[in-house]
Amino acid sequence: MSALLGTFANAALIVVGAFLGLLLRSGLTEQHRRTMMHAVGLVVLFVGIDLAWPVRQVEDAPGVVVLLVALALGGVLGSALGLQDRLERFGDALQRRFASRGRFSEGFVTATLLFLVGPLAIVGSLQSGVSGDHSALFLKGVLDGVGSIAMAATFGVGVAVSAVPVLLYQGAIALSGALLASAWIDPAGDSRLVLFNGVGGLMIVGLGLNILEVTRIRVADLLPALVLVIPVGALFAWVLA
Numbered sequence: 001m002s003a004l005l006g007t008f009a010n011a012a013l014i015v016v017g018a019f020l021g022l023l024l025r026s027g028l029t030e031q032h033r034r035t036m037m038h039a040v041g042l043v044v045l046f047v048g049i050d051l052a053w054p055v056r057q058v059e060d061a062p063g064v065v066v067l068l069v070a071l072a073l074g075g076v077l078g079s080a081l082g083l084q085d086r087l088e089r090f091g092d093a094l095q096r097r098f099a100s101r102g103r104f105s106e107g108f109v110t111a112t113l114l115f116l117v118g119p120l121a122i123v124g125s126l127q128s129g130v131s132g133d134h135s136a137l138f139l140k141g142v143l144d145g146v147g148s149i150a151m152a153a154t155f156g157v158g159v160a161v162s163a164v165p166v167l168l169y170q171g172a173i174a175l176s177g178a179l180l181a182s183a184w185i186d187p188a189g190d191s192r193l194v195l196f197n198g199v200g201g202l203m204i205v206g207l208g209l210n211i212l213e214v215t216r217i218r219v220a221d222l223l224p225a226l227v228l229v230i231p232v233g234a235l236f237a238w239v240l241a
Helices: 002-027 028-055 063-081 081-096 104-115 117-131 135-155 163-180 189-212 223-241
Strands: none
Touching: 002 081, 002 104, 002 135, 002 163, 028 063, 028 135, 063 081, 063 189, 063 223, 081 104, 104 135, 104 163, 104 189, 117 135, 117 163, 163 189, 189 223
């Protein structure tokens, strides 16, 4: 079970942060909550841009074009599968089940996507499982915990429930890494990871824009791009070789 230590810590920090947000929100005005969410949105934008920017340095494939194709194809597939609608219906079902008040579904969906879409969730979980190094997930847990304080103050208890998919998703990856005990790609120089980070980074930018209420991007419908970006990049590299 040591492979799950980082995942448990991440989920626990989300719950702690969410309940701190619930405790604080009675003393926070609407303007305070909006300002906190704007601060979170700006940081989310920065993180997303920082993750996506290195794609410009990919040499064996046109990175920006690869991201465009992967996101476009992923968006079509995700829309056809109704991923955004399914996730929102899942949040609504949980709201009915627990009879929660407030913006449960929006909080659950926003927090779940924010905590899971980032490539750090996958890379950190694999690192925990394969090498037993939980430092990446500990860092992610701190970031998620701080974010959940602001989000729970606005959206309510749905943010705390997002710890459940985090536990299942990251735990499954960590256990798979422990069972396979295989070497992961080199994070310092493998273009596949750079492209994967780029897609995840742009999705995080979309989440940041949603949090800032600039627009409403159906980010969940773009999730298949995380699977498609590596084969699309390989295809471009093969064609241009």
